[in-house]
Amino acid sequence: MVAVFPQKHLTDIAEWHRMGEAGIFPPETRMELIEGEILHMAPIGFNHAGHLRRISTVFTFLVGDNAVVSIQSPVQLGDLSEPEPDFALLRPEPNFYSSRHPTAIDTLLLIEISDSTLRFDRQQKLRLYASHNIPEYWIVNLIDNCLEVYRQPQDGDYLKKSVLTTADNIALVALPELQVSVASIL
Incomplete structure (x- = not known):
C-alpha cells in the first residue's frame, strides 16, 4: 500500500479575489494571503492602533507629495501573496492605486507593528518581503520598545539589519533627505 499525505491547496491572488467578490x-x-495560504490576522489592540496612528501622522507630514501613505492595505507580491502591512510608503501614483494594488516595485518602505x-x-x-526585493522593512517592536530596520534584500533575507532606540534618527533608503526621529514613532 502506498502512503498518501495530505497536500495543501495553495490559493493564488486571482482565486483569492474571486473568493472575496463571492x-x-x-x-x-x-x-x-501569504505564500498561497490564507491566514487570519491578529486582532489590533490599543497600543498597536495608537502606534499606527502615530506613524501615519509622522509620515504624512514628512513625505508630502514624495510618496503615498498606505495603511493596512494590500500589496501584491507575486502571484501567491497579498499581505496587508500595517504601513507602507509607496511611489507617487496619480490615481493613488485606485485601479490596482501596489506591487513590490511601487513599494519604498513596509512597516509592521x-x-x-x-x-x-x-x-x-x-x-x-526580502524575496520580493522590498528595499526597506521596519518592525516597530512593541515588546522591546525598539525599531528593527532591515535593508538590502538579497536571496530572501536582508543583508543590513540594525536595531534603533528612541535616541536615534533614521533616513529612508528611498527618500534619504527625510530624517525620522525614532522617538516620534515609538
Whole structure:
C-alpha cells in the first residue's frame, strides 16, 4: 500500500479575489494571503492602533507629495501573496492605486507593528518581503520598545539589519533627505 499525505491547496491572488467578490469570508474577518495560504490576522489592540496612528501622522507630514501613505492595505507580491502591512510608503501614483494594488516595485518602505506577531514578522514576513526585493522593512517592536530596520534584500533575507532606540534618527533608503526621529514613532 502506498502512503498518501495530505497536500495543501495553495490559493493564488486571482482565486483569492474571486473568493472575496463571492462573499465567502465574513466582512469583519481580517485575513491576508501569504505564500498561497490564507491566514487570519491578529486582532489590533490599543497600543498597536495608537502606534499606527502615530506613524501615519509622522509620515504624512514628512513625505508630502514624495510618496503615498498606505495603511493596512494590500500589496501584491507575486502571484501567491497579498499581505496587508500595517504601513507602507509607496511611489507617487496619480490615481493613488485606485485601479490596482501596489506591487513590490511601487513599494519604498513596509512597516509592521509587532507584539504578539513579532516572531511571524521577523521570520515569514521578513522572508516574503526580502524575496520580493522590498528595499526597506521596519518592525516597530512593541515588546522591546525598539525599531528593527532591515535593508538590502538579497536571496530572501536582508543583508543590513540594525536595531534603533528612541535616541536615534533614521533616513529612508528611498527618500534619504527625510530624517525620522525614532522617538516620534515609538
